[in-house]
Amino acid sequence: MGAEMLDWDKLLCDERIRTSTVVKDEHVTRNEFEADYDRIVGSSSVRRLQDKAQVFPLQKNDVVRTRLTHSMEVSAIARSLAKTVGLRLERMGIFDREKTEKLMGMLQTAGLIHDLGNPPFGHYGETVIRNWYQSKVVDVKRNLDKHYKTEQEDADFLYFDGNVQNLRIVTKLQTMNDRYGANFTYGTLASIIKYPYSSMTTTHPKHKFGYFKSEEEIMKSIWQHTGLSEGVRHPAAYLLEAADDIVYICDDIEDGVKKGYIPWNKEYDQIKQTFKENTIYQKLFERIDAKKADAGLGEREGLLAQVKLFRNYVQGHLIRTAVDSFFDHYEQIMNGEFGITDLLESDKELIKCLKKLTATYCFTCDEVLTLEIVGERTIKELLNIFYDAIHTSNVEVIEDSSKYEGKIYHLISDNYKYILTFDYKENKQKSLKDVNEYEKMHLIVDFVSGMTDSYAVSLYKKLLGISLPE
Structure with a gap:
């Protein structure tokens, strides 16, 4: 790791596991990453997201977000991040416009598909699958053999994660014509691997990993074509993770207020008090407070308008943080030395505060x-x-x-x-x-x-x- 710089020409690899047989049309100007988006957006895997919980399961109305609406928002923010980063890389002489457009298409697709592997009932469903496998399979093996040691096949399910299942879906399970699934570009596949380790080689404290043993050969092929290796994230994966965080952190709060669980006026005042010494945040809050909702909206709609303003302004701030952090650590990222650190580290206290709001009022309701x-x-x-x-x-x-x-x-x-x-x-x-x-x-x-x-x-x-x- 870190022996040589990653190469954007390889990172933006638009080859596929199965060579595409689609005849090029001179009137079609989309690149291969935009083609990835077009081939998955109408799939059953994406459609199923409309009935998978973001925070609140089994909703019979459109008041709050589902995994589908969440993924659409992540896709939009990821594309915006890609454009901002790409244009800056152009000014640095590293990118040309074609590369910027490829990165935009790649992250637009990655944002849409990043949650395809989530089981029913959100992240809690992942926990249920892990616990079930522990009691149904592993505990039984240990009762039969006191010397039993966990194999990779067991670890894959003991630490089951929707992100890992995601790769399996797009490379195999979302069948179109054959066993290659959606047959995405290698670049797109690499961008969705959040933890580039197996379930046995991961060093993550929560045992996060990126691919099952069943997809090991596919993972090796992805690394070979993109110039990546075990433990080295695709630079776009950092932007995808930031886009996901930027969206859900504020959106979950908005949904909690809509459902009536979060007392926003009280909690917003507490947020401002908590960060009163932070001049950047205070200026942010001042801009939010300067935008008053029209009195004709009524009390409830006025409250929701204020929450939306908070979401929009905080998201804008976090987007700037992510971009600045990407370039502050650009050499480390391109050397494969940035590890699993995220781009929003400088805002971690604000993010922790906002996550606590959802945990306190929503996840325990x-x-x-x-x-x-x-x-x-x-x-x-x-x-x-x-x-x-x-x-x-x-x-x-x-x-x-x-x-x-x-x-x-x-x-x-x-x-x-x-x-x-x-x-x-x-x-x-x-x-x-x-x-x-x-x-x-x-x-x-x-x-x-x-x-x-x-x-x-x-x-x-x-x-x-x-x-x-x-």
Whole structure:
């Protein structure tokens, strides 16, 4: 790491795992990264985000954000960051306009897809999957063998993360014509890898990692084509992470105020008091306070207008922080020496304060806690049902739709089963009897984690006989 500078020509690699067969049209001026956006924006994976929770699950109105609206906002901010950075790199003589446009297309796509791998019920769903695997699989192995040591296959699920599942979705599961998934450019794939380690080599204190063992060869190919290596993030990944943070930190507060959980006037006064010695923040607050909502809006709309102003001004400030930080640490980033540090470090106390607001008023409200209980039971029961049916040695039973196990297997989407039985080494389909336990576990987690909040609850009710199929 740090032996040589990263090369933007490689970082903006627009080659694909499978060479594109699309005939170039002289009238189409989009670059390959913009093509990535166009090929995924209408996909089922993106559409499912509209029924996945950002903070508040199973909403029957459009008052608060879903994962889809969140991802659209991240996509927009990421593209803006890319343009600002790209234009500055042009002035430095490092970029030309074509590179700026490539970076913009890359980050617009990365922002849209960065949460595709999130399971039902948000980040809590990730915790449920991890805990379930611990008790259902690892604890059982340890009871049978006191000398048992965790293998990478186990670590992949013990530390399951939506970011990791994301890579699996876009390279395999979001099938279009074949086993290559969305067949994105190598540059786009590299930009969404937040933690460029395996589940066994990661040094992150919370055991964050970037790819499953099943995608190890894909990851090596990404590194080879982009000039990256284990532990070295793509520079665009820092901008993507900043865009995600900039959006959710303030948006979650706005949604909390809309739902009536956050007493904004009281908390805003407390924020100003907390940072009264910080002249930059005080000037920011003064500009916010100078913009008074029209009295004709009414009390509630006036309050929401003030929260939106706060969001917009703070987001603008954080965008400037991210860009300045990117260039302050440009040499470290391009040497692969910036590690997993984020670009918003100088605003960490303000960010901590804002996150605490959401944690205090939203994540502990009865609505969210109750739905998390529902989510935990739903995800655990679904995992149990599919695990108990599919992890059997009798393949004939699984393939027989007249048997219970066969009926359960039949419920799984065909594209997941197609990937399950594809032998990537031999480049051909294989028999179900040749599928190993790790691959079966992927099938189960792929299916359950890919569900929307509503579908997960609906299927859970039907399989437990609480409700009948329509």
